Amino acid sequence: MAGELVRYEPELPLPSYAYVPGLFPRPETSFEGSVAEQSFRYGVDLFNHGFYWEAHEAWESAWIDYGRAGEQARLLKGLIHVAACGVKARQHSLHGVEAHAVKAISLLEVAREDLGIASLRSLTEQLGKVRETPSRFLSESQENVVIVFDFRIELSRG
Numbered sequence: 001m002a003g004e005l006v007r008y009e010p011e012l013p014l015p016s017y018a019y020v021p022g023l024f025p026r027p028e029t030s031f032e033g034s035v036a037e038q039s040f041r042y043g044v045d046l047f048n049h050g051f052y053w054e055a056h057e058a059w060e061s062a063w064i065d066y067g068r069a070g071e072q073a074r075l076l077k078g079l080i081h082v083a084a085c086g087v088k089a090r091q092h093s094l095h096g097v098e099a100h101a102v103k104a105i106s107l108l109e110v111a112r113e114d115l116g117i118a119s120l121r122s123l124t125e126q127l128g129k130v131r132e133t134p135s136r137f138l139s140e141s142q143e144n145v146v147i148v149f150d151f152r153i154e155l156s157r158g
Contacts, residue, residue: 008041031057036065050147052086071113078107089148101131126151
């Protein structure tokens with residue numbers, strides 16, 4: 001399935017394994033692009049392929065590059081919480097999934113910048129489903145890379 005997904009930053013490699021605190025070792029690799037937009041797009045690739053902690057790191061890099069304030073930073077902070085939902089799902093933390101979904105929704109609902117996300121509204125609606133039924137997304141799989149969500153983030157700009 002991962003080979004079928006669109007890559008927005010194909011020159012940046014996907015990691016050899018997904019980091020899940022408590023399950024797999026922390027990588028020593030950096031997950032950022034050379035500019036904020038590249039880190040953002042790489043984060044989308046990582047998220048869509050089941051690398052949630054790594055997506056969090058890429059989006060955090062972009063968030064810092066955008067100065068941690070303003071509309072782009074607000075959107076990225078929301079996405080950081082979306083990625084944290086994935087990490088918490090891998091850790092089988094019901095409360096963690098729900099709490100981060102609530103935070104993500106509160107930030108994404110008021111975002112006035114989409115950074116090229118094809119449908120920010122659809123993403124927010126999908127997160128509403130995560131908030132309403134967080135147990136549906138918990139993963140007990142011991143596989144290294146597990147895609148826990150039934151939605152992807154798509155960009156309108158290729």
